[in-house]
Amino acid sequence: MTAARSSTAEDASMVSAWPAPTGSGRSRVSHQPVLDVARGTVAGYRTVVPGGQEQATPDLVVAALAAVPILPANTFLSVPLPPELLEHPDVLAALRARPTLAPVLLDLREPDPGTEDRVSHLLEEFRAAGALLTLGSADGAQPTLRSVTRLRPAVIRLGRAWVSGLDRSASKRSAIEVTGQLAAQLDAWILAEDVTTSGELRALAELGVPLAQGPFVGAARETWSDVDPSARHVLPTATPIADGALRDLVQQTYTTTDLAAASSVLPEATGFEVVVVVDERSRPVSILERDVAGRWRATEPLLVNVDTSVPDVVERSLARPRVTRFSPVTVIDAAGRLLGILRIERLMAHLADSDRRRP
Numbered sequence: 001m002t003a004a005r006s007s008t009a010e011d012a013s014m015v016s017a018w019p020a021p022t023g024s025g026r027s028r029v030s031h032q033p034v035l036d037v038a039r040g041t042v043a044g045y046r047t048v049v050p051g052g053q054e055q056a057t058p059d060l061v062v063a064a065l066a067a068v069p070i071l072p073a074n075t076f077l078s079v080p081l082p083p084e085l086l087e088h089p090d091v092l093a094a095l096r097a098r099p100t101l102a103p104v105l106l107d108l109r110e111p112d113p114g115t116e117d118r119v120s121h122l123l124e125e126f127r128a129a130g131a132l133l134t135l136g137s138a139d140g141a142q143p144t145l146r147s148v149t150r151l152r153p154a155v156i157r158l159g160r161a162w163v164s165g166l167d168r169s170a171s172k173r174s175a176i177e178v179t180g181q182l183a184a185q186l187d188a189w190i191l192a193e194d195v196t197t198s199g200e201l202r203a204l205a206e207l208g209v210p211l212a213q214g215p216f217v218g219a220a221r222e223t224w225s226d227v228d229p230s231a232r233h234v235l236p237t238a239t240p241i242a243d244g245a246l247r248d249l250v251q252q253t254y255t256t257t258d259l260a261a262a263s264s265v266l267p268e269a270t271g272f273e274v275v276v277v278v279d280e281r282s283r284p285v286s287i288l289e290r291d292v293a294g295r296w297r298a299t300e301p302l303l304v305n306v307d308t309s310v311p312d313v314v315e316r317s318l319a320r321p322r323v324t325r326f327s328p329v330t331v332i333d334a335a336g337r338l339l340g341i342l343r344i345e346r347l348m349a350h351l352a353d354s355d356r357r358r359p
Contacts, residue, residue: 028050029063031220032048032219032221033224033225033226034212034213035201035213037205037210037235040227040235042072043211044077045075045077046213048220064077072224076132077105078105079104079105081107081108082109083108083109083111087122102336104130104131105134105155106131106134107134107136107157108133108134108135108153130281132155133155134154135155136156136158148182149186156183158190158193163195163214164200165200166199167199167200184316184319189211191212192204192209192214195213196216198216198234200216201234202234205236245309245310246306246313246342249347250340251340252340253275254276255278256288257277257279258277259288259298262277274290276338282337283336284301284303286298287299287327287330300324301330302320306331306332310347317329326344328342328343329341329342329344329347
């Protein structure tokens with residue numbers, strides 16, 4: 001979710017001047033701002049279709065994708081995509097026609113178990129083209145653990161059933177905290193939907209939920225609109241998140257575009273400890289690391305934007321499963337391209353040195 005992390009106040013102040021193509025007739029769509037809760041700015045936009053997201057049709061999906069070329073800088077576009085439309089020829093053609101799907105979040109309803117394999121196959125194709133996946137449940141609840149672990153979305157949507165009255169419900173707050181821990185282990189974000197009151201948004205901010213959307217955040221319009229000022233006033237006073245330290249801590253690393261070839265060569269090679277597997281756009285897709293027994297293993301990388309703060313990197317690193325908790329972090333730029341790696345021991349040394357310098 002590097003697009004959300006790199007959103008700026010300057011970007012948000014300009015978005016209302018950008019028109020958005022909405023199609024014509026029954027293909028008309030609008031766009032609702034998604035709030036970056038930590039910064040109080042626009043992280044991206046969610047496409048809204050007449051009659052609700054479940055009423056999306058092939059022509060509406062095509063109309064939504066037509067807005068991608070003029071999307072404001074450093075924002076994403078969430079496009080509704082019911083599982084039954086994923087294999088529609090018009091939808092496939094629209095997705096495959098784009099040179100990159102990097103700013104697109106495919107907004108998927110939890111698929112039926114019988115169609116999960118076919119859906120997974122197509123989603124891998126679109127992920128390779130740069131798209132990310134957001135997953136939610138049709139009934140406004142949380143998607144099942146099975147779907148979350150199987151499809152590995154970048155964003156987990158929590159519907160109105162979770163958000164309603166959150167500020168008055170200790171049980172809902174606890175449930176969202178647990179979901180946040182799961183999301184952190186999967187390197188995913190949480191998007192709270194249908195936020196309607198100041199109390200709900202305030203509670204989400206206190207819980208550290210990164211993304212929020214709903215009537216209180218901002219109305220759906222046919223232009224790129226800003227976050228409602230009332231929502232911004234509810235949030236805690238913003239403090240600078242990026243501390244710039246990662247730029248000095250990043251180390252260069254060896255890369256490969258062929259996981260199989262690297263896996264066969266590395267056992268006989270010396271001088272390598274970490275190799276990052278990248279795609280044709282230099283985006284990390286896997287990390288190869290030598291374990292204490294000298295064996296090479298491939299794991300999914302933890303991706304952090306180079307402008308992420310050190311405390312945030314530490315928190316995300318320690319939330320990983322035990323087997324990868326102390327593996328190097330993969331540092332990327334705003335376009336998702338590899339800049340280098342960050343070793344956990346170097347991160348800890350930086351924190352220790354910073355603590356010693358405090359008066």
